[in-house]
Amino acid sequence: MAKKTAAKPKEASGECKDPRCPVHGHVKTRGRVFEGIVASDKMAKSVTVKKERLYYYPKFNRYAKRFSTYKAHNPLCINARVGDFVRIAETRPLSKTKSFVVIEIIKKREDLS
Numbered sequence: 001m002a003k004k005t006a007a008k009p010k011e012a013s014g015e016c017k018d019p020r021c022p023v024h025g026h027v028k029t030r031g032r033v034f035e036g037i038v039a040s041d042k043m044a045k046s047v048t049v050k051k052e053r054l055y056y057y058p059k060f061n062r063y064a065k066r067f068s069t070y071k072a073h074n075p076l077c078i079n080a081r082v083g084d085f086v087r088i089a090e091t092r093p094l095s096k097t098k099s100f101v102v103i104e105i106i107k108k109r110e111d112l113s
């Protein structure tokens with residue numbers, strides 16, 4: 001996106017052997033793309049991404065925050081961690097509950113807050 005080219009430079013030497021990496025592997029992305037914050041990185045090669053949406057209360061004429069969570073594949077060359085603001089893209093289903101992949105880290109946790 002901008003000044004910092006987050007994912008690429010480190011592993012440009014063909015280090016990433018992840019077959020489910022959208023750049024180095026065989027998985028194609030199609031469908032929806034959106035941004036969210038990594039809520040959990042405890043799974044192997046997967047992260048949970050939390051996306052904020054606004055829920056409207058007509059009675060009070062106001063909005064409240066609601067969150068949707070998505071499980072996404074976390075390729076080795078991206079390696080997103082808890083608190084990172086990431087962009088995820090839809091893929092074919094990668095497992096029972098996972099059909100997204102992290103395509104870039106927009107902001108690392110340290111740069112936020």
Ligand SMILES: [Zn+2]
Binds near residue numbers: 078
């Ligand atoms: Zn890769």
